[in-house]
Amino acid sequence: MSHILIVEDETIIRSALRRLLERHQYQVSEAGSVQEALERHTPAEFDLIISDLRLPGAPGTELIQHAGERPVLIMTSYASLRSAVDSMRMGAVDYIAKPFDHDEMLQAIERILSEQPSGQAPTASAVPQSATAGQTDLGIIGRCAPMQDLFVKIRKVAPTDSNVLILGESGTGKELVARALHNLSRRAKSPMVSVNCAAIPDTLIESELFGHEKGAFTGATAGRTGLVEAAHGGTLFLDEIGELPLEAQARLLRVLQEGEIRRVGSIQSQKVDVRLIAATHRDLKTLAKTGQFREDLYYRLNVIALRLPAxxxxxxxxxxxxxxxxxxxxxxxxxxxxxxxxxxxxxxxxxxxxxxxxxxxxxxxxxxxxxxxxxxxxxxxxxxxxxxEMDASYEDSGRHPATSDSSSNEPTEDLSLEDYFQHFVLEHQDHMTETELARKLGISRKCLWERRQRLGIPRRKTGTGE
Incomplete structure (x- = not known):
């Protein structure tokens, strides 16, 4: 049984994670800060350490130097995604963005533990037992003809370095396909950096993707590594690429054509080796014809298109x-x-x-x-x-759990990570604007809207301004 240490200062998240892992046969210990973790535990006794990046006192990255050969998985938010990339440079095995769902966390843990030479194979499986034996390497259920055809294409495409465009409606599991492509590729032991293009403000997207030099713009007090550079040797997954601004599209095209990037504010280019997988629910071909998406980039991305059926x-x-x-x-x-x-x-x-x-x-x-x-x-x-026959209304009582219990001011320790997100929004939306809610959760307003839609959380109709 693998032993995991959780270091997280928020009681609800820490408790939810502990219960999730214990239900999947992991032995779990926990701490609320780096200092508490080091005082109560010895890092060498664990198979994996999962730590939040921002903690009271020392940041979670401090655990990396104490962990030795033990893998450290960093939890972060989109607001501090660049810091998470920096933590990987410092030796973290991977990062995972909050809020995240159960499957995402379990798959990350299983992958990390399975890659450790001295670690035991994890006892929990992210693939439901109802999946057929031929599907377990992909982690996706699908017996129907369209999915079987998709599986064949995934296995053919994965070993190559060709760009892949994943098409499908929202909620069909496009990131699962991207993960399967990465896991079956020669880059599987290198990082897969996932970026939701819709969740990063337009003003920051170029800096996030390509990095920036010190003094490149107001507030740039130090140089930063971009997410494309962080994916060097591995896979870059750009979700909702149809939301990428035209200026960033031009920079991305250079990555695909020349295999190089130039940080914002720099005059020098540097080589990068990344495999690009993009996903969208929008019709990029139509967007290209109307000038909303670069036509040359569309054809570069559309080398191999995989369509996920609804x-x-x-x-x-x-x-x-x-x-x-x-x-x-x-x-x-x-x-x-x-x-x-x-x-x-x-x-x-x-x-x-x-x-x-x-x-x-x-x-x-x-x-x-x-x-x-x-x-x-x-x-x-x-x-x-x-x-x-109805529109996808947030007020539809069949789309989400009754909010009378969720909006209670007394959260229970059994709340899941998704429950925590819902509880926080319902509890604070009466006196906080969408901008303030997003800032507290460490995500963008657009990402907040997407998660409201995904979880079926109605936006409270108030007369307050944003």
């Missing part, structure tokens, strides 16, 4: 995915095995799932929480024919 196009997979989510929710809530009643199965099959896999996961989480018996009915799911 959930409504995967009828033979829907129940299998739902069963995998149900098993996960039962484990998470400490319940005995749950099952779907016949009417629930029919509702899952007949509903169009406009939010795709993410909406399905949220509906099942809601059902698992609300059901009083081991059998989940269609009523627990909160979906019906009328929902298919």
């Amino acid at each position: 959930l409504r196009e995967r009828e033979s997979d829907v129940l299998e995915i739902a069963d995998a989510f149900l098993v996960r929710q039962a484990e998470r809530l400490g319940l005995e095995r749950l099952s779907f009643a016949r009417d629930a199965q029919m509702a899952i099959l007949r509903y169009s799932w406009p939010g795709n896999v993410r909406e399905l996961e949220n509906a099942i989480e809601r059902a698992a929480i609300l059901c009083e018996k081991p059998e989940i009915t269609a009523e627990h799911l909160g979906i019906d024919v009328e929902l298919e």
